[in-house]
Amino acid sequence: MDVIEAHNLHKSFGPVVAVDGVSIAVEKGGIFGFLGPNGAGKTTTIRMLTGVLTPDEGTALIGGIDIHKNPLGAKMKMGIIPENGTVYSDLTAEQNILWTAKFYGLDKSLREQRAFEILARLGLTGRRHDLVRTFSKGMRQRISIACAIVHSPPVLVLDEPTTGLDVYSRRLVIDTIRHMNEEGSTILLTTHNIEEANALCSSICIINKGKIVATGSPEKLKKTFDTSRYVEISFEQPVKRDVFTSQGIIRVENHGDKWRIFMDDPDLAVKYLAALAEQDHLKIVSIATSNPSLEEAFVQLTAGA
Ligand SMILES: Nc1ncnc2c1ncn2[C@@H]1O[C@H](COP(=O)(O)OP(=O)(O)O)[C@@H](O)[C@H]1O
Ligand SMILES: [Mg+2]
Structure with a gap:
């Protein structure tokens, strides 16, 4: 079953055609990578898939729910880490997670249990009572991920989750993505980092100038270009x-x-x-x-x- 489906998405900003007929189908349980150079249309596609932008044309379904017809229903199934993470600087690490968990309707004991587990997983236990405003970029990104996974979403969407991170944060972020996938979440991530896509993804599509130019497993795509050794x-x-x-x-x-x-x-x-x-x-x-x-x-x- 496909848990993320996009059909013929289009989006222009004035004269700029950012996304030009993108369709994707992400199977349950996979790690799907959206790989492309800067300006290819990755973020615009993600914004349409997560209900931030309305497409000019096309539809997007999360777990079978149309994101534009039933945004709340679709969003409850998703954890979203946008390109520029959204965390509350004036709350502590732990408060960010507890507050988000409350928003998703988790009861108090479950909120506390999840916060405890996730802080440990993301290497933030020692800093849990510190205000996020004092955190480095890598630590903020880890908080952003902590909040996105607090409700154990069946679908996790990450836009360039490791770009600009220090080595330690990057490793924790990748480990967390893998762990979430092992626990059953289907992952959709964007990256312009080929090695990352190769190491992490079960399936990738390559996007360029708003259009998908190839889809397949990393190994299959490599074989397509096997000619020059x-x-x-x-x-x-x-x-x-x-x-x-x-x-x-x-x-x-x-x-x-x-x-x-x-x-x-x-x-x-x-x-x-x-x-x-x-x-x-x-x-x-x-x-x-x-x-x-x-x-x-x-x-x-x-x-x-
Ligand atoms: N809000 C916007 N207004 C105008 N142009 C935009 C906007 N968002 C994206 N674009 C343009 O759309 C194209 C695709 O951008 P984006 O989806 O951010 O690419 P990527 O995430 O792959 O780097 C780029 O040419 C970008 O300049
Ligand atoms: Mg982008």
Whole structure:
């Protein structure tokens, strides 16, 4: 069953077409990533899905409930972490969570139990009585997530949850997303970070200029772009591009102290490079064959963005 469905969403701001016919279907239990460069239309799509913006055209359903016909019903099923988290600076960490839990109708003992668990999970127990105004960006984002998950929502929607966070906060945020998913929440998140999408998501769609350009599992999308394989090599001595002369070479790229040699057959490329090093008395510092990367798929699909 699809717990998040969007059909043909459109939104323009004056002459700017921000979202141009986006449809998505997120299966129950998955972690669905919305991956795209800045300005692709991710936030605008999320705002329509969460009832913040009314689409010019199209519909969005959360757990089968139309967000625009029954916003409260749909929102009770969701935890939402917007691009710029909304937390109350003049309340403490714990008060933010308890207050939100009350809004969702949890009774007092459950509110206290959830606040206790979530503060611990997000590494905030020691700061629970401090005002949020004294918190770093990473800590504020953790509070924003704490509030969004307090009612154990079946659907969790996060807009760039890790952008700009310190390493520690980022790890806690990702662990929490995984934990919520294991507990049964279906996750929809946006990111412009390919590695994050690759590591976290069971399914992704790539959005560019308001349109979805590809959908599938990260592995499937990688395979679609399996064609160009390369071997990356670095030598102790500096070398010039024209030392690479084998016939099978498709192209040569220089990346810092490394060279990427694109050939159809990585096996031949490695053997050729070993022979070249031997012949020219070059000492190899490192050599590695590439796996098809999601980044490559992404770059090709969003070229000219
Ligand atoms: N409220 C707004 N008013 C005018 N233009 C907007 C507004 N929100 C977004 N846009 C424009 O819509 C496009 C998509 O933006 P957005 O959905 O924020 O992209 P993303 O989240 O993928 O970076 C951009 O060109 C952006 O400038
Ligand atoms: Mg955005």
